[in-house]
Amino acid sequence: MIIVDAQAPDMPIVFVNDAFLRMTGYSRHEVMGRNCRFLQGPDTDVEAVRALAQATGKGKAASLDVLNYRRDGTPFWNALQISPVRAADGQIVYFIGSQVDVTARKAAEAALEAAAEAQARTAQQALADRTALLHEVDHRVKNNLQLITSLLVLQTRRTLDSATRTALESMLSRVSAIATVHRRLFQSHDLERFDVATFVRDLMGDLSSDREDVDIQLEMERVDIAAAQAAPLALAVNELVDNAFKHGLAPGNAGRLTIGVRRLNGHYVIEVCDDGPGLPDSGEFAPGFGLTITNLLAQQLRATLTFESAQPGLRATLKLPADG
Numbered sequence: 001m002i003i004v005d006a007q008a009p010d011m012p013i014v015f016v017n018d019a020f021l022r023m024t025g026y027s028r029h030e031v032m033g034r035n036c037r038f039l040q041g042p043d044t045d046v047e048a049v050r051a052l053a054q055a056t057g058k059g060k061a062a063s064l065d066v067l068n069y070r071r072d073g074t075p076f077w078n079a080l081q082i083s084p085v086r087a088a089d090g091q092i093v094y095f096i097g098s099q100v101d102v103t104a105r106k107a108a109e110a111a112l113e114a115a116a117e118a119q120a121r122t123a124q125q126a127l128a129d130r131t132a133l134l135h136e137v138d139h140r141v142k143n144n145l146q147l148i149t150s151l152l153v154l155q156t157r158r159t160l161d162s163a164t165r166t167a168l169e170s171m172l173s174r175v176s177a178i179a180t181v182h183r184r185l186f187q188s189h190d191l192e193r194f195d196v197a198t199f200v201r202d203l204m205g206d207l208s209s210d211r212e213d214v215d216i217q218l219e220m221e222r223v224d225i226a227a228a229q230a231a232p233l234a235l236a237v238n239e240l241v242d243n244a245f246k247h248g249l250a251p252g253n254a255g256r257l258t259i260g261v262r263r264l265n266g267h268y269v270i271e272v273c274d275d276g277p278g279l280p281d282s283g284e285f286a287p288g289f290g291l292t293i294t295n296l297l298a299q300q301l302r303a304t305l306t307f308e309s310a311q312p313g314l315r316a317t318l319k320l321p322a323d324g
């Protein structure tokens with residue numbers, strides 16, 4: 001500890017204890033009568049020291065961790081506490097300063113901070129690596145699906161047999177739907193979620209170009225599903241839309257196709273509704289390959305798939321648990 005004279009010019013030190021001398025490396029005659037600014041050095045925070053002087057100038061007690069220097073020039077962290085001592089008339093006569101070397105604590109704090117920072121940086125880097133990798137995978141999958149799509153287009157063109165051609169066209173439409181999913185996933189910033197409404201808009205953009213006779217209505221809310229569910233959902237929606245075009249709105253009978261995407265009581269609901277003839281009577285109705293896989297996909301999505309009459313037409317409803 002030290003005591004300085006508050007009334008003498010430049011507040012000289014009038015008392016130091018041995019501990020102060022041991023801590024700073026000075027001998028008593030070197031410090032007596034001096035202002036204690038000799039403890040400051042090149043890396044001392046001058047702003048902090050000024051704030052301290054201001055506080056004591058107003059007669060307040062103050063405390064501060066400040067970088068000080070020993071006689072041999074080595075720095076140490078000083079936890080400084082200064083309190084005024086008043087005479088009976090209220091005038092400040094002394095300031096008592098207590099000083100504790102907290103270099104070890106400061107070093108520990110700095111090490112802890114550095115470790116936490118390093119850890120945060122590593123975690124951030126790992127996340128960035130993972131994101132880049134996922135992005136790269138989406139990119140490759142997208143390109144490969146486009147390649148498969150092109151192959152199917154070429155093969156369909158060369159196929160004369162109409163049944164084979166129809167089968168190839170169906171596969172082409174399915175692969176295209178999955179390719180659209182991966183194009184979306186690749187373009188999206190969020191690699192975990194899949195925006196169903198945007199996908200439906202893409203899909204309808206692709207399909208509607210050769211069906212200008214159909215009035216397409218989109219009634220969509222924002223619905224994001226887990227990226228892992230994107231492909232099965234896209235395939236199922238593609239089958240339902242394909243059926244609506246093919247069976248509900250057969251070329252020639254212009255009609256309306258409404259697609260709804262919305263949230264409802266903890267579920268996501270996707271509706272495909274045409275105004276065609278509706279499903280044939282149950283006696284004659286047999287699900288083909290399309291509806292068979294659609295039912296399997298619905299199971300995989302833990303969704304229910306229902307058909308009802310839209311009077312006229314057919315409404316297919318796919319209802320899946322939100323965030324399932």
Ligand SMILES: Nc1ncnc2c1ncn2[C@@H]1O[C@H](COP(=O)(O)OP(=O)(O)O)[C@@H](O)[C@H]1O
Nearest residue numbers: 243244247248278279287288289290291292314
């Ligand atoms: N939107 C619809 N309107 C009328 N009939 C439909 C509709 N969707 C499906 N169907 C009927 O259900 C049958 C089975 O459909 P699907 O399993 O997709 O096979 P595909 O489309 O290859 O015929 C269709 O052949 C058709 O008779």
Ligand SMILES: [Mg+2]
Nearest residue numbers: 242243290291
């Ligand atoms: Mg079908």
